[in-house]
Each structure stands twice: as structure tokens, then as C-alpha cells.
Amino acid sequence: MPSRHAADSSVTQCATAASAPPLSPTTNDLLASAALSTACPPDELAWRQRQSASLMSTVATAVAGHTLNLLEHWQACLVLTDRDGVVLASYGHQRLLSSDALLLSPGARWREESLGHNALAETLNAPRANRLARVALEDHEAPLLKGLASASAALLSPACWQSGRGLTPGACEGCLGLICDPYRVRQYSLGMLSVLADDIEQRRLSEHFGADHHLLRLHLNTSQLDSPSAALLAVTPSGVIAAASRRGLQLLASQLTTGPDDNLAKGTNIPTRDDVHLLLGQPLDRWQLDWPALTGNHQLTLADHPQFAGYALRCQQPVPRITPRAPAARATTTSPSLFASDSTTAPLTASLARLHHGDPGWAQVCALLQRLANARLPLLLQGETGVGKEEVVKALHQASSRAHQPLVAINCAALPTELVEAELFGYRRGAFTGADPAGREGRLLEANGGRLFLDEIGDMPLHVQARLLRVLQEREITPLGGGQPRRVDFELVAATHQPLLERVREGSFRADLYYRLCGATITLPPLRERQDIDGLSRALLTRLCAEQQRHTPSLSPDILRCLRDHDWPGNIRELENCLRLALALCDGDQLDAVHLMLHPAQNVMNFTAGIAASPALRTSPVTICPSHTDPLSSADNDSRVTKNSLDDHIAALHDLSSAQELQIALDALGGNVSRLARTLGISRTTLYKRLGTHD
């Protein structure tokens, strides 16, 4: 039977070496092969990660920053499992992650039947009784865990009460496990996990209730009101306690004059279901807290209160959640928790305001970017090609305090593989044959003091990922060929159109780098899901006409309807090209539907599939010509632009070998480099080279 930790009755110190039966080699072998054979198959893992997506997002936000630094310093690794003990995500020290990848990677199972005795299994068996657990190195049964200690903390969802629905007791949502060298970490591991679990549980409560409840924080120390050790209560507008964090429940229980038993009143345990009935769904005046007086105050000290004397109290009004627009078939995945803020009211700086044309989803993105502009948090932008990731980075940079420092953009897909390290990290003279004799500073160093934008990060080769990770961890760059490391300080934004988490699962993108990059992840909505196509088109048109120094024509209702109806596989880039072409075809004061040459995505696919299928066409000359049908003279054109197929506008295929013609083909595909590369059967890098763009 586990013995109780002295400082906290909910802490479990597991059996010692003396009491643990020695394992025979056969048992060890069995456990090792069990760990191998029971790892979750990819489909099941993807399903589990979807089920726990919101928990994963909260944990990733809580872990980013200080905890990651601590893990690196301790050379420890943190895993998040679901309630069945399957690892959903891991964070932390690279050495552990690579050498013990089997156990620490998403999909590994930590229940006792898979991995033998360990702290996570201990907690998951009885999450309330063993909220915190620790297992010493000698007590691990799995050979893969020999030499390492494990510690764990249960993540409990808040118990809550809802009018008409009664009480939902808090359930175990998952478990945090710390795997470490016991001589480095020792007693700190449980303290760190306990604080982190409190922090995550508080965040979960705020996410669930902050939109329509008042959030009340209580602490004896005013400066700790925002810390994980504060008691947090969610209160309905009429003053009834709807939910409480673990510490909140303990505080309520300890100050209740009648009710829960002595054990609970001491505030040492997690209240049982029966106890929680006495605490939640109760009006605050049961604790002699005058609700109307509290709501009018932002923060106060309860100096003479009979039960909470000396407590500081802060009351936060409900903050309506900015819910991303109803997801269409291809929904965006921006974490709702990131939007659960008062970002709606923050005024936008000019650079961000310029990107906003009236779409509610985009308004949320801008508001969030405004908040994060100076948050010193690595940002990961996800979104289809052409949705405006690069534009967003430029606007973010201008909105930040580093606006006058360099913004260095690197397209990871366009770097030649053999030169990528030299390009990024620089080299000393004579580092390799053909190098500049004077040596060269890398692009990363150019970003010093400013912001580094790594576009198409999903295309970064694995060996470069390892090197980049080291730079991000140590904030030092050592050029190829050796030499003095140089310190660097830059803000980091990465972007990709690829589902990066899937790449992590496949093993082609490093999990540790992924978590370094995604301090916050923002998914930009595709154009077809935006409601501001009219405003965006007008803004693009104004810009194009200014560039061409010509009068800006108006947009007829017909053309606007067509623009709204189109699917926009190439997103804003495609819209821009389409308007550019319409302008070229229009001499009057109004752009009309007849000036459009839109192509349904299906036809573009057909065209490109045709090229791919025909080896002759890959090598024979290709020219993309204007349509046979002059849109200006077509009397029966009914303005339904989707009738036009790309084939109508491509008279002959000649040669895709010249950069100019490749560019035309690329424009016809809405700038979708991946699709054109796939079509031609060449890599993106080769395509970029042939296009003549190396950055």
C-alpha cells in the first residue's frame, strides 16, 4: 500500500525497492515487448487526440515558456496521457525524447498492464486518492524505465453544478507524467507537477465558465491572486457557485460552518461527491459573502470578514467568448481557448487593421495577433496556401515593439538541401569546398534583435530541424566549421500549410521542435469560409490600381456574386490574380462578371492531372494562352463564371521548362506550388529552383 507524502495527503510515494518483488529477466522481457506491441496504432491515436484536443491545447499553452525551460534544465521529459494512459503529447528534453522515444512518444501506453509499475499507472488507477504519485527508479518494472524516476499528477475537470441539470462531479481528464533522472530532479518533481496541474485545472475552469460566469479568485496574498495556488470559483450572475477549482472547493469546505465532515474541513483532501453537493449550487451568502457588493468591485481585501478575514478577492466579469464562425466542412482549428479573452475590445494597430475587411473569424485572428504581438511567444501559423500567412507576419511585426528591427523571412521549402545549413547558420572560411573564402553570417543571425519568420517549416529537413532546435534552446549559433558561438535574440514565427501534428506522428517532423514552435497556434481561415470577400476584393483592387496608376473601377453586383460563389482553392492569391486579369480585360469604370476567368477547382485538377499523365507533355513546349472566347464580345455570356473551364483559357501546352511559363502555370493554379510540383512529378525545391526563387 502506498504511503502518504508528509506535506500533502493527496501525494503518493510508491513502494520502495525493499518492498518491491525482484523481477525475473523473463518478466522484464515481457514488459519490454508489451510496451512495443501495445503502442497505439495511428488511427486510434488520432481519434484519442481528437477527443482530447481541447485538453492538449490547454496543456501546450500552460507548458510553453517557463516549464519547458525547467524541463531542459533538468533534462527531464513531460508526457500528457489521456485517462486510459495513452501518451497524447510529450514535451521536454531532447536526449530523453530521442533515446526513450518508444515510451515518451504519442501512442505509448503507460497503464500497469502495458508498462508495469510506474507513477502514471498509480495515479490513473485512483486519480482522486493518488492525485500525485512518484515511483523511484528501482521500482520501475519496465527495463526501458530503469535508471529513470517517474512522477505524475492527475488532471481533474472541475466539478460543476448547472441549474436544472444538477451536479457533474469532476472527472479525470488525463495525467501528466514527469520522467527524469532522479538525481537531478529529486523532490522538486512533485511540486512542479502539482503547480502545473493546478494551473491547467484553473485554465480549464476559466475556459468552460469564463464566458457566462463571474470568476472569483481568493488568496491570502494579494500578489498570488493570479497564481495556480489561488482558489477559483465560477459564480452565476445571481450569486450561486457553479464550479470551483480543487483549491476553491477546499477553501469553501474549510470555511463552511455546517456540512462536510472533519476530513474535508481540514482542507487536505479532494472533496468527495457528497461533499461537493454541499458546496456547489449554493449561494455565496452561505459563506456570508455579499454578492451584490462583490460584483461591483474589481479587487478588495476582506479585512473583517468572519470567515475569509485577510483574504484578497478579485472578481472578473463574464467575458463573452469569441467563438470561431460555425465551422464549414473544412473547419479551422484555431484553439477556442486562445479566443476566450477580452481581445474583442483591444484596438488594432494600423498594420493589423489593414488586414481586416469585416469577416468575424478574421476579426478574432486580428484581435488575437494584437494580444500576442509582444507576448514573446513563438507563433505557429497554419492555413492553406495563399490565405495570407506572410501578410499576417508582416502586420504582426509592424504591430510589435520590434517593428524597427529586422524581419527575416526564410522559405524553408526553397532552400537547396545541400546548402540549407550554411544558409541558415553561416560558415567559417574554408568550411567546405566552394564556400565564400571570407566565410558568411547565416540568415538566423540577421534576425538578431528582430523577428525570424520560418515559412513552410514543414519542409525543413530532419537534420536541420535538430540543429534549429539547438539554436532555439541555447539561443546561440555556431557557424559550420566551428568558431565562437554567437548569442542571438529573435522572436519566432513559423508557418506551414501542412498538418504539422500529423507530420510529427509520422516521424518526419520532430515533436520537440514542434512544441518549441507552437507557443500559440493560429489557423487562418480559407477564403471560401470568409464573409468579407466583397471588402477584401475592393481592397485588393484599390491596391492593384494604385500600383498600375489607374482609376479604380467599381465592382458590379454580378461580379461580387460570382466572387462570393467561387471555391477559391488558391485563396487570396488566386483572388488577387483573378482581379488582376479582370482589370487587364476591362477598359471601363466597372468590373463585371464577364471580366472574370474563374475556374472550378475540378477543372484545374483535370488540367494538371492531364499534364502529369502525359510524359510527353512534361517535356514538350507548353504555353498558356487567353481564352478563345473573348469575354468582352460574348453576347450570351450569362455571367456564371464557373462555366468557364481552365481548358477554355489554355489553348496549347508547350513547355514548362522556362521560369516564365512555370510562373504562368503557377498563377493558373492560384499559386499552389505543391500542386504544380506534384503535377510535374518534381519536388517543391526543384520547382522553386526552376522558378528562380531561392527564398
Ligand SMILES: Nc1ncnc2c1ncn2[C@@H]1O[C@H](COP(=O)(O)OP(=O)(O)OP(=O)(O)O)[C@@H](O)[C@H]1O
Ligand atoms: N488581408 C489581406 N489583404 C490583402 N491582400 C492580402 C491579404 N492577405 C494576403 N494578401 C495577398 O494574398 C497573396 C498571398 O498572401 P501570402 O503570401 O501572405 O499567403 P501565404 O498563406 O503565405 O501563402 P503560401 O502558403 O503559399 O506561402 C499575397 O499577394 C498577399 O499580398
